[in-house]
Amino acid sequence: MANKIKHPLTGKRLKNLILGVVSNPFNMVVFISLILLISLIIVPLFTMLRETVTLAASELRRVDGEIGDFTLYYWKYVFASKLSSAVLWTPLRNSLLIGIFVTAISVPLGSILAWLVVRSDIPGKRLLSMLVIIPYMIPSWCKALSWLAMFRNSRSGHLGFFAGLGINIPDWLAYGPFAIISVMVLHYYAFAYIMVSGSLRSVNSELEEMGEIQGASKLQILKSITMPLVLPSILSAAIMTVSKSVGSYGVAANLGTRIGYFTLATKMKEFINVGPHAVGYVMSILLIVMATGTIFANRLFLGHRRSFETMGGKGTRHTPIPLGMSKYPLLIFIVVFLLVAMVMPLFVLLMETFQKSTGMGYSLDNLTLYNWIGRLEDATWQVDYPGIFRNPEFGRAVWNTLRLTVVASIITAFCGQLLGYISSRGRGKWYGSLTEQLVFIPYLMPGVAFSAIYFAMFAKPSLFGLIPSLYGTFTLIVLVSVVKHFPFASRAGTANMLQIGTELEEAADIAGASFWRRMIRIVIPLAKQGFISGFMLIFISIAKELDLIIIMMTPQTRTMSYLAFQYSRDAMPQMADAISVCVLVFILISYRIANHFGADIGKSWG
Amino acid sequence: MSRIELKNIDKFFGDNHVLRNLNLVIEDGDFMTLLGPSGCGKTTLLRVVAGLEKPQNGTMTIDGVEIINAADALFVEPSKRDLNLVFQSYALWPHMTAYNNVAFGLKIKKIPAAKIEEMVMKSLRLMRIDELKDRYPNELSGGQQQRVAIARAIASEPKLILLDEPLSNLDAKLRIDMRAELKRLHREIGATIIYVTHDQIEALTMSTKIALFEEGCLAQVAPPMELYMNPIDLVAADFIGNPRINFLKGTASYSNEKLHVKINIGEYDFDKEDMTEEPIPEGEFPCVVGLRPEQVYIHTEAVESSIPATIYAGQPAGSETLVTLTVGGQEFLAKEIGLKDYEMGQTVYLEIDPNKLNVYDEKSTRLIKLAV
Ligand SMILES: Nc1ncnc2c1ncn2[C@@H]1O[C@H](COP(=O)(O)OP(=O)(O)O)[C@@H](O)[C@H]1O
Ligand SMILES: [Mg+2]
Numbered sequence: 001m002a003n004k005i006k007h008p009l010t011g012k013r014l015k016n017l018i019l020g021v022v023s024n025p026f027n028m029v030v031f032i033s034l035i036l037l038i039s040l041i042i043v044p045l046f047t048m049l050r051e052t053v054t055l056a057a058s059e060l061r062r063v064d065g066e067i068g069d070f071t072l073y074y075w076k077y078v079f080a081s082k083l084s085s086a087v088l089w090t091p092l093r094n095s096l097l098i099g100i101f102v103t104a105i106s107v108p109l110g111s112i113l114a115w116l117v118v119r120s121d122i123p124g125k126r127l128l129s130m131l132v133i134i135p136y137m138i139p140s141w142c143k144a145l146s147w148l149a150m151f152r153n154s155r156s157g158h159l160g161f162f163a164g165l166g167i168n169i170p171d172w173l174a175y176g177p178f179a180i181i182s183v184m185v186l187h188y189y190a191f192a193y194i195m196v197s198g199s200l201r202s203v204n205s206e207l208e209e210m211g212e213i214q215g216a217s218k219l220q221i222l223k224s225i226t227m228p229l230v231l232p233s234i235l236s237a238a239i240m241t242v243s244k245s246v247g248s249y250g251v252a253a254n255l256g257t258r259i260g261y262f263t264l265a266t267k268m269k270e271f272i273n274v275g276p277h278a279v280g281y282v283m284s285i286l287l288i289v290m291a292t293g294t295i296f297a298n299r300l301f302l303g304h305r306r307s308f309e310t311m312g313g314k315g316t317r318h319t320p321i322p323l324g325m326s327k328y329p330l331l332i333f334i335v336v337f338l339l340v341a342m343v344m345p346l347f348v349l350l351m352e353t354f355q356k357s358t359g360m361g362y363s364l365d366n367l368t369l370y371n372w373i374g375r376l377e378d379a380t381w382q383v384d385y386p387g388i389f390r391n392p393e394f395g396r397a398v399w400n401t402l403r404l405t406v407v408a409s410i411i412t413a414f415c416g417q418l419l420g421y422i423s424s425r426g427r428g429k430w431y432g433s434l435t436e437q438l439v440f441i442p443y444l445m446p447g448v449a450f451s452a453i454y455f456a457m458f459a460k461p462s463l464f465g466l467i468p469s470l471y472g473t474f475t476l477i478v479l480v481s482v483v484k485h486f487p488f489a490s491r492a493g494t495a496n497m498l499q500i501g502t503e504l505e506e507a508a509d510i511a512g513a514s515f516w517r518r519m520i521r522i523v524i525p526l527a528k529q530g531f532i533s534g535f536m537l538i539f540i541s542i543a544k545e546l547d548l549i550i551i552m553m554t555p556q557t558r559t560m561s562y563l564a565f566q567y568s569r570d571a572m573p574q575m576a577d578a579i580s581v582c583v584l585v586f587i588l589i590s591y592r593i594a595n596h597f598g599a600d601i602g603k604s605w606g
Numbered sequence: 607m608s609r610i611e612l613k614n615i616d617k618f619f620g621d622n623h624v625l626r627n628l629n630l631v632i633e634d635g636d637f638m639t640l641l642g643p644s645g646c647g648k649t650t651l652l653r654v655v656a657g658l659e660k661p662q663n664g665t666m667t668i669d670g671v672e673i674i675n676a677a678d679a680l681f682v683e684p685s686k687r688d689l690n691l692v693f694q695s696y697a698l699w700p701h702m703t704a705y706n707n708v709a710f711g712l713k714i715k716k717i718p719a720a721k722i723e724e725m726v727m728k729s730l731r732l733m734r735i736d737e738l739k740d741r742y743p744n745e746l747s748g749g750q751q752q753r754v755a756i757a758r759a760i761a762s763e764p765k766l767i768l769l770d771e772p773l774s775n776l777d778a779k780l781r782i783d784m785r786a787e788l789k790r791l792h793r794e795i796g797a798t799i800i801y802v803t804h805d806q807i808e809a810l811t812m813s814t815k816i817a818l819f820e821e822g823c824l825a826q827v828a829p830p831m832e833l834y835m836n837p838i839d840l841v842a843a844d845f846i847g848n849p850r851i852n853f854l855k856g857t858a859s860y861s862n863e864k865l866h867v868k869i870n871i872g873e874y875d876f877d878k879e880d881m882t883e884e885p886i887p888e889g890e891f892p893c894v895v896g897l898r899p900e901q902v903y904i905h906t907e908a909v910e911s912s913i914p915a916t917i918y919a920g921q922p923a924g925s926e927t928l929v930t931l932t933v934g935g936q937e938f939l940a941k942e943i944g945l946k947d948y949e950m951g952q953t954v955y956l957e958i959d960p961n962k963l964n965v966y967d968e969k970s971t972r973l974i975k976l977a978v
Contacts, residue, residue: 005618005663007676007678007679010678013677016679020679501695501697507691507699508711509685510656510657510685510689510711511690511710513711513714526701
């Protein structure tokens with residue numbers, strides 16, 4: 001007896017069927033959302049793909065044919081030309097190297113820290129658990145600036161902290177792979193920490209105590225009980241780290257390009273800047289394929305094992321595991337690590353904003369507030385820019401950042417709730433899973449590759465002229481930020497909507513409330529709390545963003561993050577540092593507020 | 607004021623055939639209980655009646671008006687069916703006070719404010735929670751929440767009230783109080799009630815009729831006592847009654863309008879008039895005799911036509927005593943009122959009224975002889 005009841009299609013049935021679909025506003029909402037998702041995600045992706053095989057005007061000199069002809073020129077350019085090594089293989093090798101090293105260091109580091117903080121009896125756990133995730137709140141491009149503040153050498157004109165002390169800092173330490181990997185490790189270890197500590201918290205210590213009763217030693221317990229239970233989350237942290245670090249732009253660009261060290265992402269940006277664009281698009285497809293590949297590998301590996309995570313569930317009691325003699329050495333290790341990795345770089349960064357000449361020490365005659373509030377005409381030493389608060393560029397960047405974060409995060413959070421509503425109410429139905437899958441796609445793409453897609457789509461008028469060229473407009477930057485944050489926003493929205501039982505709506509339905517009335521009277525009031533915390537996390541994430549918007553920047557639309565990046569490359573370190581201090585303060589305040597509304601940084605995907 | 611007729615209802619969730627060609631008539635004013643183990647489709651049927659699920663097949667009418675006709679894709683909206691539903695989870699809106707929970711539906715119906723106030727207070731008073739009207743659901747106990755949910759369902763005076771396991775989240779004592787309350791409510795408002803439960807005591811004590819579910823099919827629809835006395839097949843007999851009915855295996859044969867049954871504890875003859883319409887196999891056939899534990903009387907001395915038995919174990923529980931007995935290798939349970947104390951291995955004498963026995967055909971599992 002299968003579900004194959006077929007009723008003949010009579011006029012009456014047809015009428016009722018159509019009425020049933022049309023009279024339900026929810027169907028319309030789903031329909032419109034799906035159309036929007038397809039045109040914001042699938043269409044741009046295919047547009048970019050098409051661009052990679054379409055001859056553009058700039059290549060007419062080199063290729064026979066007419067504009068718009070089909071061509072494999074760009075793919076050949078990347079894969080099989082004299083330039084392949086410089087365009088593809090070297091950057092690819094560099095990207096992979098960075099991805100592998102970052103993962104190999106940050107994941108074990110984060111996992112060990114997680115174990116120590118969650119399960120052991122290390123002193124000061126509460127404080128530690130807060131401190132170790134602070135690096136995750138700091139945008140990675142800020143960390144890159146801190147690195148430069150410490151290790152710059154004479155090559156960039158302004159000495160860093162160590163060079164100022166007379167220590168000879170070689171190029172390989174200041175710039176290039178070592179620097180990039182170190183900075184990324186300091187970012188992603190916190191990511192691994194968050195994932196692994198979450199899963200460790202869900203492991204009931206009774207499971208381990210059971211092992212102890214059976215006579216297993218501590219090491220055996222760790223090896224055969226705890227590890228297998230948290231292994232899935234360690235592996236997924238590893239895979240996510242590979243995927244994120246391989247495609248990341250900001251750090252690699254700031255620490256690599258000045259010595260000609262390119263990764264796939266930075267090389268791609270180069271092509272988007274100077275052309276041929278389509279070569280950049282080919283590389284961005286490669287980036288997407290790599291990121292997607294690792295994430296699907298994750299699903300393939302872990303598909304069935306993920307279920308472990310829920311097993312702890314009820315009554316997760318935690319009896320701390322005594323570290324005995326090694327307690328204090330480990331504590332000292334963590335404290336030193338935090339000092340070296342977080343406190344000192346931030347201190348040096350902050351101090352640079354008060355220095356006349358970087359690297360020249362903190363004596364009073366080298367300290368000034370000029371970098372913040374100085375007027376060009378008052379400067380008593382060789383300097384060609386005013387203090388940051390007197391700089392109209394900075395004012396514009398602040399305004400752009402605020403306007404972008406506020407507008408984009410409000411739109412994103414709303415869309416996220418709506419998409420979450422559709423996915424949660426459509427669980428197990430075709431439109432629910434389609435929505436979930438569509439919304440997930442931007443997650444698979446590195447930020448810089450994602451914006452390349454939008455660049456390809458909107459750099460010229462599209463949809464037969466219906467949509468004008470949006471390049472350089474604020475709208476496009478908002479659009480990119482909104483869509484890229486759909487995955488997180490709609491996950492948050494889904495979780496939020498799932499906690500509003502469908503029965504609450506059904507009860508209103510029976511009482512005669514229409515769809516819109518149910519939304520306004522039942523769903524929205526109950527979704528408020530989750531909406532605010534989701535909104536705050538999106539807000540912060542957009543405020544930190546650099547990779548995603550860098551391709552779209554024009555002098556009119558620069559944000560603070562971009563301006564800091566720009567100043568750093570233009571050898572104005574004090575200015576760059578001052579901006580990052582502002583951004584940091586802004587972000588930390590936002591986290592404070594977010595925390596107040598119950599947002600959990602562990603849930604952000606920054 | 608409401609007669610519901612369900613015909614040939616089929617409901618699938620994917621390939622899961624949850625309701626199977628279900629036919630059920632609920633008469634006006636009935637307190638109809640849908641009884642069955644968890645997962646057998648009771649909630650699904652209730653949701654079909656409420657309009658929250660669309661069956662793939664079948665029709666439903668309320669007072670002769672077509673509400674569902676799957677062939678024509680006709681599904682009248684829930685709010686147009688003049689019914690209300692109490693969810694198992696209560697589904698109280700957490701951001702509204704008890705008063706507003708009850709008033710919500712009335713406001714939508716555009717009833718004048720003064721009248722709403724009157725109706726809300728009336729139903730709150732009926733559920734005896736009028737003094738809690740300004741509390742939010744999370745400030746109410748489980749029992750109070752449940753009353754609010756019922757008050758919300760009855761406020762608009764619907765013709766039909768659906769209740770999905772409303773007592774399952776309450777503690778044992780509250781459950782007994784609420785049973786009485788619901789029975790009284792049914793009498794007072796006179797609406798037709800469809801009540802879902804997996805608890806047979808609730809079903810037996812409150813309903814005017816019970817529909818017994820087995821795996822999405824209706825096994826039997828009957829008034830409570832009839833269901834208890836004569837469960838229609840072995841599965842139903844096994845489900846109804848606590849402690850469980852005893853099944854004694856034996857053989858039976860039918861001749862000369864008499865059913866002759868032979869089991870371990872004796873041989874019995876039954877008249878044709880006590881038998882059901884079920885077809886009887888030819889010749890001697892295996893049968894199962896159902897014997898309710900409370901129908902076994904235990905004597906310490908032999909009485910006329912008593913059966914000697916051995917005490918296996920006794921379980922005194924204050925108001926009643928459960929006794930496990932053996933007769934010729936056959937083990938079964940007896941239930942006595944009050945405290946009784948037996949020694950293990952003690953010989954006792956059983957008195958059993960043959961009229962109270964049910965006889966089932968083992969092969970078809972159907973009831974062939976009624977208890978009278
Ligand atoms: N929305 C649903 N989607 C899929 N299967 C469902 C759904 N609701 C119920 N079922 C399935 O239908 C069967 C009957 O469920 P239900 O009516 O809730 O049983 P009961 O109320 O008798 O415990 C179960 O097997 C359940 O898994
Ligand atoms: Mg149920």
